[in-house]
Amino acid sequence: MQRIGFIGLGDMGVPMAMRLADAGLNPLLWSRRPESADAIIPRGAERAASVSELFAKCDRVVLMLADADAMDEVLDRGSPDFAKKVAGVTLVHMGTTPPSYSEALEAEVIEVGGQYAEIPVSGSTGPAATGDLVAMTAGSPTALAATEDFVNHMCRTIVPCGDVPKALxxxxxxxxxxxxxxxxxxxxxxxxxxxxxxxxxxxxxxxxxxxxxxxxxxxxxxxxxxxxxxxxxxxxxxxxxxxxxxxxxxxxxxxxxxxxxxxxxxxxxxxxxxxxxxxxxxxxxxxxxxxx
Structure with a gap:
């Protein structure tokens, strides 16, 4: 299973996911508002029927969500479904949350057999559309290596920052x-x-x-x-x-x-x-x- 999932199609998520589709990476998409994916599907992406389907079909999942509460809801954090979703998956947190939240989430992901990469980005919708975002990365070498073949399609510059939560x-x-x-x-x-x-x-x-x-x-x-x-x-x-x-x-x-x-x-x-x-x-x- 080698596929990228992308969750969160807001103002930033749409152009970022579009960059992945335009690169031929066939991302699997999910959003609370299914219509958010409409412009991306014709460019080579697919729409997941549910979050569970996306996690089942993808080995790397990008989260570009508004806040920590939205992330917890999508991940079913605190329930048995969290482990079912995250085990064997590299979770790529590209939004902005409190650093302490990200640090705790990394520990939980690793505990259930997943990997965690913290990659927030600097830039707005314009740079997102042209692939000119600046990525700050934190996480284990193995987790970050799993992101190398797709983050560069969204980000012009990628800057390692150390361990989680140093990127945030x-x-x-x-x-x-x-x-x-x-x-x-x-x-x-x-x-x-x-x-x-x-x-x-x-x-x-x-x-x-x-x-x-x-x-x-x-x-x-x-x-x-x-x-x-x-x-x-x-x-x-x-x-x-x-x-x-x-x-x-x-x-x-x-x-x-x-x-x-x-x-x-x-x-x-x-x-x-x-x-x-x-x-x-x-x-x-x-x-x-x-x-x-």
Missing amino acids: QMKLAVNTYLTGLVMGLFEAFSFARDADLNLQTFQKVLEAGPMNCDLMRMKLPKLLNEDYTPQGSIRQACNNMQMIVDEGARIGTSMPTANVMRDLVEEAARSGWQDEDMVAIAKVLSKTGSRD
Whole structure:
């Protein structure tokens, strides 16, 4: 049995699974919303009727799910079915969960005869569609070797980080830096807008200087055009920011910017923008400024 299963066809999962299908790897797919696979099936993927069928037919299973609760539900964690599903399978965790969760899950997978690879990715839907994600890997050499023939179709760069949960801790560290970048851009945009500056001139100055980067070129046009189509949603940002703040508290490091960003994304979610792109934070800043 040599087959890849892919569970979780959300904003990131769909383009990632599509990369596997386009590479001729014939992935077997499952999602709570079966229609999520519709665009991938014609490109060489198949749809599993159930999670149990997928695990029975695949020796490697990618999980690209929203959170730990969704993973536990899919795996039947805490029940006898967990061992039935996972024994003999390499479980590949590519989403973002608390590092402590991943560490405990690895131990349980190994205990019932499976293998576990922790491979979170950095990037949004654009890089996912072009195979330009950055993968951070953790796990045993045997577990990671089982992923080598397919992760490279989704990820341009693959960076070993050590033992589980170091890849997820690295992801949170990288996201902490991302937090500072987007926070600065959103706040600068709000300043320029509220000062009645020419926003195209603002864009021109940023693009001409040392702060020009892929992230700025991706997010600034969305701000200018009030385009809230999600590349990374407020809902995802709420989960990620809470994980960053919690892990920072656990390891004893100060996270002032992360705490502010968490408050902003939570305010955006309360305002009903949870399914919009992170640039919706600019609307929060506008609301806040009008109250001051």
